Every structure is written in C-alpha cells, then in structure tokens.
Amino acid sequence: MSAAFDWPALMRAGLHVLRLTPREFWALTPGELQTMLGAGTGTKPLLRGGLEALMAAYPDKRKDKDDAGR
Template identity: 45%
Template structure:
C-alpha cells in the first residue's frame, strides 16, 4: 500500500452487505464498488444538520422530564 493511502474498509462493507442488505455471499462478492457505494448511500438517508440551541430548547420544553 502506498504511503498515505487508507485500506478499503472490508469489515464495514461486509457488515453492511451481509447484515443490513442480507445479501448471499455470492451476491455480495459480485457487486462492484460503485454498486456497493450506491447501496450504502441509499440506506444512509438524508443528511441532517446538527441541532442548534433553539431546537434543543424546543425539545426541552416539549419533554421537560
């Protein structure tokens, strides 16, 4: 591996493919990296902004416990 390069995250990819997508081994290993990335992006859902102070105060008012 070249200096500064990062290894492919095989453990995370396999956990997602086998666990979340419930793919058979044969199906997982025939995916291209682009197909796997597209599936991971689709399952990630929309990106959300971090909650601001007003949002936190609103939640605290709604759920005072």
C-alpha cells in the first residue's frame, strides 16, 4: 500500500462530502476526484514577470490639465 494516499480521508471526502455512492467513488480516476474536490481551481500568484508585463501594457498616466476636472 502506498503512503502517498490517505485513503480514509479520500473516502470521507468522496462518500460524505461529495455524497458519492461507493460504486461512483471507486469508478473515479484520481484526477476526476481531485477535480470534484476543487483541486487546481485556485489561481497562481502574480510573479515579477507577470507584473512587469501588466505594467508595460497598462502604464500609469499622469493627469494633464485637461483631465483634472474629470
């Protein structure tokens, strides 16, 4: 048996949280179970390269005299 999987926790999540039947639970692939449990739905943090790309695409603008009243 592999130590990488916490089978009791996975079974609780599948059977109690997702309310799957045992047949449905055991028919899933690990990837399908991860997706159903919400793994991978978070966004990655913005790293320096991404910030620099955003700054280049949307530079700060100085207000002109014409923009002051808007």
